[in-house]
Amino acid sequence: MSTGFPPRVFIQEVVTRDGLQIEPCFLPTEDKVALIDALSQTGVAKIEVTSFVSPRAVPNLADAREVARAIRRWPDVTYVALVPNLRGAQEALEAGMDELNLVLSVSETHNLANMRMTTAQSLEGFRAIVAAAAGTRVSLNGSIATAFGCPFEGVQPAEKVLDLVEAYLAAGLQSVTLADTTGMANPRQVFALVSGFRARFGGVPLTLHFHNTRGMGLANALAALEAGADRFDASLGGIGGCPFAPGATGNISTEDFVHMLGQMGIETGVDLPALLALARSLPALLGHDIPGQVAKAGRSGDLHPVPAHLRAAQ
Amino acid sequence: MSTGFPPRVFIQEVVTRDGLQIEPCFLPTEDKVALIDALSQTGVAKIEVTSFVSPRAVPNLADAREVARAIRRWPDVTYVALVPNLRGAQEALEAGMDELNLVLSVSETHNLANMRMTTAQSLEGFRAIVAAAAGTRVSLNGSIATAFGCPFEGVQPAEKVLDLVEAYLAAGLQSVTLADTTGMANPRQVFALVSGFRARFGGVPLTLHFHNTRGMGLANALAALEAGADRFDASLGGIGGCPFAPGATGNISTEDFVHMLGQMGIETGVDLPALLALARSLPALLGHDIPGQVAKAGRSGDLHPVPAHLRAAQ
Numbered sequence: 327m328s329t330g331f332p333p334r335v336f337i338q339e340v341v342t343r344d345g346l347q348i349e350p351c352f353l354p355t356e357d358k359v360a361l362i363d364a365l366s367q368t369g370v371a372k373i374e375v376t377s378f379v380s381p382r383a384v385p386n387l388a389d390a391r392e393v394a395r396a397i398r399r400w401p402d403v404t405y406v407a408l409v410p411n412l413r414g415a416q417e418a419l420e421a422g423m424d425e426l427n428l429v430l431s432v433s434e435t436h437n438l439a440n441m442r443m444t445t446a447q448s449l450e451g452f453r454a455i456v457a458a459a460a461g462t463r464v465s466l467n468g469s470i471a472t473a474f475g476c477p478f479e480g481v482q483p484a485e486k487v488l489d490l491v492e493a494y495l496a497a498g499l500q501s502v503t504l505a506d507t508t509g510m511a512n513p514r515q516v517f518a519l520v521s522g523f524r525a526r527f528g529g530v531p532l533t534l535h536f537h538n539t540r541g542m543g544l545a546n547a548l549a550a551l552e553a554g555a556d557r558f559d560a561s562l563g564g565i566g567g568c569p570f571a572p573g574a575t576g577n578i579s580t581e582d583f584v585h586m587l588g589q590m591g592i593e594t595g596v597d598l599p600a601l602l603a604l605a606r607s608l609p610a611l612l613g614h615d616i617p618g619q620v621a622k623a624g625r626s627g628d629l630h631p632v633p634a635h636l637r638a639a640q
Numbered sequence: 641m642s643t644g645f646p647p648r649v650f651i652q653e654v655v656t657r658d659g660l661q662i663e664p665c666f667l668p669t670e671d672k673v674a675l676i677d678a679l680s681q682t683g684v685a686k687i688e689v690t691s692f693v694s695p696r697a698v699p700n701l702a703d704a705r706e707v708a709r710a711i712r713r714w715p716d717v718t719y720v721a722l723v724p725n726l727r728g729a730q731e732a733l734e735a736g737m738d739e740l741n742l743v744l745s746v747s748e749t750h751n752l753a754n755m756r757m758t759t760a761q762s763l764e765g766f767r768a769i770v771a772a773a774a775g776t777r778v779s780l781n782g783s784i785a786t787a788f789g790c791p792f793e794g795v796q797p798a799e800k801v802l803d804l805v806e807a808y809l810a811a812g813l814q815s816v817t818l819a820d821t822t823g824m825a826n827p828r829q830v831f832a833l834v835s836g837f838r839a840r841f842g843g844v845p846l847t848l849h850f851h852n853t854r855g856m857g858l859a860n861a862l863a864a865l866e867a868g869a870d871r872f873d874a875s876l877g878g879i880g881g882c883p884f885a886p887g888a889t890g891n892i893s894t895e896d897f898v899h900m901l902g903q904m905g906i907e908t909g910v911d912l913p914a915l916l917a918l919a920r921s922l923p924a925l926l927g928h929d930i931p932g933q934v935a936k937a938g939r940s941g942d943l944h945p946v947p948a949h950l951r952a953a954q
Binding site: 327331435438439475477478479480509510511512513514515517538539540541542543544545547548549552553564575579582585586589590591618619620622623625626627630631632633636 | 641645749752753789792793794823824827828829831852853855856857862863867878889899900904905932933934936937940941943944945946947950
């Protein structure tokens with residue numbers, strides 16, 4: 327920890343994509359749009375708006391096109407869509423997204439379960455997406471799912487993960503996300519893999535995507551920060567999970583993470599009170615409680631009044 | 641993180657003290673005893689059995705005497721009781737506890753609210769307890785509540801906390817706990833305070849006591865480990881909180897912490913499957929869900945069977 331932390335961390339909000347996809351009920355399009363428009367004004371760096379995926383596979387995101395068209399665009403926010411294949415990429419390009427987030431799993435079994443393709447087929451498919459985006463100003467990010475462990479195959483070798491990063495870069499992608507899809511990562515592993523990434527790929531932009539499945543979400547984020555990571559996905563309220571990953575639960579909570587960073591003196595540019603107000607609106611929207619803690623407990627600095635009988639005694 | 645972690649961490653279970661005191665219902669004495677007897681066989685280093693406190697102040701622990709007498713004693717486990725004053729200490733000594741845990745708050749306002757005394761009065765009272773324990777084999781630990789922040793007064797200066805440690809040692813106490821009573825600590829602060837403790841007090845045994853009030857519990861534990869801490873309080877299921885501390889919620893979950901340490905290759909000597917079985921018994925005992933995550937999600941290494949349609953395809 328003595329080596330210090332990055333002075334500034336970029337917060338990438340994924341609540342309307344990863345957050346919503348496993349929800350029991352469909353959030354109406356207008357509510358999604360209102361939520362994204364409100365998030366656009368909180369200071370987050372990116373918003374993963376939706377996923378252009380088959381409505382049969384993820385019914386909750388069946389309105390991807392409508393959402394992408396209806397949201398307002400803030401100049402300082404990068405609007406991202408997850409795309410599983412060329413068709414999704416074409417829809418995302420037509421919808422004017424700023425960035426496409428491609429995804430495959432380093433675990434062959436998880437890729438078959440999640441994408442219905444082998445990893446090699448996924449990579450091959452990415453070439454067509456790169457071609458489709460060529461000549462546009464749209465940037466391409468490559469996500470590596472199960473980078474810290476697969477619920478079917480277990481921990482994946484770091485070398486295999488980093489080789490896949492190399493394949494991404496060779497295919498023409500500009501940045502990479504290492505995703506702990508089902509919350510299997512631990513801090514020591516995170517520090518080692520992020521350090522390994524930095525050593526091999528230098529300044530290639532890297533995002534970390536953690537779930538709090540086993541309570542280690544913010545501990546893993548801390549370990550990543552210590553290894554120099556400065557971009558993180560997080561989900562408002564800590565909701566979310568992958569419908570094709572057994573045992574997956576919520577992403578790290580955006581407001582809890584922003585709160586921790588603020589307490590540590592690390593700049594995010596995010597308006598925490600605005601974020602907390604949005605997090606507190608989620609239970610009414612979703613019909614259930616949220617995992618995020620700060621929305622319930624208040625910020626560390628929100629002091630309580632001294633009890634009346636003590637004020638009298640003092 | 642490059643400086644490494646302690647090779648072995650001591651787990652101190654507080655579920656039947658800190659865990660139960662804020663519960664809405666009284667857990668029957670026989671259930672407490674059965675839980676402690678089961679915990680004695682999991683490999684935890686200490687168990688904080690109960691608190692010898694006024695039954696009016698903490699009705700849930702009104703059976704302190706009965707519990708302390710009825711539990712079985714395992715030779716490798718240190719049995720501790722929290723004592724707020726001389727009367728409590730005498731009862732704990734009569735009940736044959738191995739260790740007394742004295743407590744005061746570094747925040748004057750919190751001490752008044754929690755102990756109904758000034759900090760100076762608390763310290764003065766400790767002299768009588770030290771005298772009462774003299775000549776016995778009972779060890780004395782001093783806890784500093786609100787060491788990382790007070791819900792009434794805010795963050796307390798590190799110097800003030802460490803001066804209190806010195807006062808504890810001067811009074812004849814052998815070991816110290818720094819308690820984040822209402823979950824206000826952040827990792828940077830934890831690293832600094834634990835490092836400051838180590839620099840000033842060398843090998844004096846130090847326990848860290850964290851709550852997960854704002855989601856930072858395990859991140860704070862990680863920061864403490866990095867500063868060399870190797871003793872931690874934790875509560876089965878992550879239940880608990882201080883009835884006199886507004887906004888206080890559960891302790892860090894014993895099973896989630898032991899799981900994280902195991903994944904990081906740090907030895908605890910604790911039987912995680914046994915601990916998970918006990919954590920999973922809590923909802924039936926308490927009548928509500930528990931915050932602990934691993935009891936729900938399973939361990940990172942608990943793999944799922946490959947889906948049948950993929951096995952057929954391979």
